[in-house]
Amino acid sequence: MNELATEPTPPVTPGLGVHGDFSVWAPGAQRVRVRVDGTAHSMRSDARGWWYAQVEGAGPGSDYAYLLDEDPQPLPDPRSLWQPDGVHAPSRVYDHGSHVWADDDWTGRPLAGAVIYELHVGTFTPQGTLTAAADRLGHLVDLGVTHVELMPLNAFDGTHGWGYDGVLWSAVHQPYGGPDALKGFVEACHRRGLAVLLDVVYNHLGPSGAYLPRFGPYFSGENDWGPSLNLDGPGSDSVRQLVIDGALDWLRHYRLDGLRLDAVHALRDDRAVPILAELSAEVDALAAGLGRPLSLVAESDRNDPRTVLPLEADGLGMTAQWSDDLHHALHVALTGERHGYYADFDGPRVLAETLRRVFWHDGTPSAFRGRRHGARVDTSRVPASRFLGYLSNHDQVGNRARGDRMGEHLSPGLLTCGAAIVLCSPYTPMIFMGEEWGATTPWPFFASFTDPGLVEGVRRGRRREFAALGWAPEDIPDPMDPATRDGAVLDWSEPEHEPRRLVLDTYRALIALRRSEPELCDPRLDRFAVTASEDGRRLVLHRGSLRLVCNLGAAPARVELDAVPRELLLANGHPGVHGVTVDVPGEFFAVLRV
Structure with missing residues (x-):
């Protein structure tokens, strides 16, 4: 098995297959072949479990897949950059060097002072593509935002979905346009002065097309979504390297300005240097090399200020993190809802105290969790710009049974009051697409898996989840019905009419005021x-x-x-x-x- 014990370090992902060179990590396999354009080729291994082959005539556009031991099923590359025929089909060699960039004058934008716009490509426009989304960028420029945060784009089974069921972490979902379309979108944003962040999901795989565990010990234990990534067990060096290399490739080869890291609290990591700290150091080094700022924004349920403390202060080095406590406090104050976790945020002091302290739960008891939760932020040392504030996001809308938005329930007066609190606060504001005009189009959970058993399982699970909360089955949208996705597409005619136009005008005015009055961007919490x-x-x-x-x-x-x-x-x-x-x-x- 160890024919090439001195094989050099595997090539980085961007060169994979471009010159006919193929490599894959499969430490438990006794035999690995790569099938290129229909012909299988033997691979040689080294002592670390990497397998290699040089295939003459292969290059950009070649389709390839791996055959493990005697299993006849060809599997897509765990490091695939392109899946033109879906996550169950062969990978295709993609050459990053073939793209001629037209944004060489782009010097980036820091996150401090930003206004972020969270965008789901599949429902931002009826077409649901990156190219169609780029045609709407004028709206974002007029709104005054500085950063576009794209929900996950990595390949998942089916055409439409939220993106959190991805199974190939480096391949751009083909129905959105594939890798070339993402580069075109980033260029279009940069030409208009907009930075681009990408939501990436490393804490789990989706349920369909998850072939990664067949190659090696990529997962160990469980989290809320299934198998947990192996970050600290045997073989975890290569697993961690896959994550870090993939993250750096998004930033380097797609010229993205930062990443949003999904649910980092689900990353089980007992190593002396946590993977988030390791990634932060690597991204800082890449930013220095590229000469432009790069941001890492964490979603964390821990309410732990160490997430955003610098590495030298024994923190994890994230640029910022989402602040759900502020959302929950605002939501209860504006809507009066008190069910589930909102019950913890009911009370006349909650909103003002959360605005002052960042976290309502900063070591205080949480009735919802049945324990104390969080840690206090040192407001004399930690700037508020390291925490994102928002009235809504994809989770807080989409995890409701109908996916109903605030715009369906609140008056324009209350909607604009909420917007004023977020946009005049010292926190980094984020807007979920359509919020800026009080959109009434719902945004529920939807997917389009191709396996009939999985389709029915998702339907039953969704009904069971919300039936337990008192919802009648007929009031719960079918997540697998294409009409559910179609109904979630933004209605771009809404802001042409009152009162939606008034809400949009107010958002624009608030963002312009934030830009023109430096005191509104001051992130110092001890002066707030x-x-x-x-x-x-x-x-x-x-x-x-x-x-x-x-x-x-x-x-x-x-x-x-x-x-x-x-x-x-x-x-x-x-x-x-x-x-x-x-x-x-x-x-x-x-x-x-x-």
Whole structure:
């Protein structure tokens, strides 16, 4: 088996097959062949479990797959860059060097001071492609966002889905347009001054086309979604390298500006240097080499400030992390919903305290979890820009039974109050596509698996999950019905009509104000204050010389400021100013200079 014990380090993924060179890690196999354009070729192995072959005449456009031992089923490459015929079919050799980039003047954008727009390619437009999404970038430029965060693009089974059921971590989903289309989208964004982040999922595989475990010990143990990635057991060096090389390839070869790392709390890692810290160091080195900033944004359920502390401060080095606590506090304050985990966020102090502290659960008891949760953020040292604030995201909309949005339930006044709190806070704001006009199109869970047994299993599981919460089966969308995806596509005619146009105009004005008033982007939490009424329905955010006054109640109210307002910068109504007293209508916000 060990014919080439001194074989050099395997080539990095971008060169895989381009010059007829193929390599794959399969440490438990006794025999491996690579089938290239229908012909099988023997491979040689080294002591580490890597197998190699040089195939004359192979190159870009060649289809290839691996045959393990005596199994007759050809398997796609775990490091595949291109799956033109789906995740069950052979891989195709792709040459990154063939693309001539047209954005060489792009120098990147840092995350601090950003406004992020979360976008799902498959429902952003009816066509559901990267090319069609690029045609809508003018809307994002006019809105004023700085970063586009693409939900996962890696290959999954079927045509439509959220993207979190991916099985090949480096291949761009072909129905979205494949690798060339992603490069075209990134170029189009950069030409318009927009940075691009990509959501990547390394904590699990989808249920269909997950051939990775056949090649080696890629998984060990379980997490909430199934097998957990082997990050610290035997063979984990090669597993970790697959993740890190893949992440760096997205940044280097697609010229992405950063990655959003899905559910990092599900990465079970007991090594002395966690993989997130290792990845952070590698990305910092790549950024220095490329001469442009690169960002890593973590989704973490731990409420652990070490996630965003620098490596030299014994942190994990992430640029930022999502802050679900702020979302939950806002959601309860605006909607009054108190079921499930929202129950922990019910109370007049919650929203103001969460705004001040970053996490509501920062070592405090969580009734939902039945234990204490989180750790306190040192607001004198950690900038708020390292935490994303949002009114909605794909999870908080899509994990509802109908996928219903706030725009279906709240008045324009409350929608714009919520937007003002997020966009005038010191946190890095994020907008989920369509939120900017209060979209009423639902965004429920949907998929398009091809295996009939899996299709029915997903249907039953979804019905069972929400039936336990009191939903009637007929009110739960069928996730496998193509109509469910079609109904989730944004209705681009909505913002042409009131009151959606008013909401969109307000979002644009708030983002423009944030850009023109540096005090609104100041991330220093020790210079940020929030005062609130006893019932928590009236809030004042103190941003240097600026004050955001919010009345979340339906009735008019009187708010006392700490200084006399000199200028009204933006409002969704008409306040009455009497010295330091401001009379405000219900469901109202105003940004004032004092």
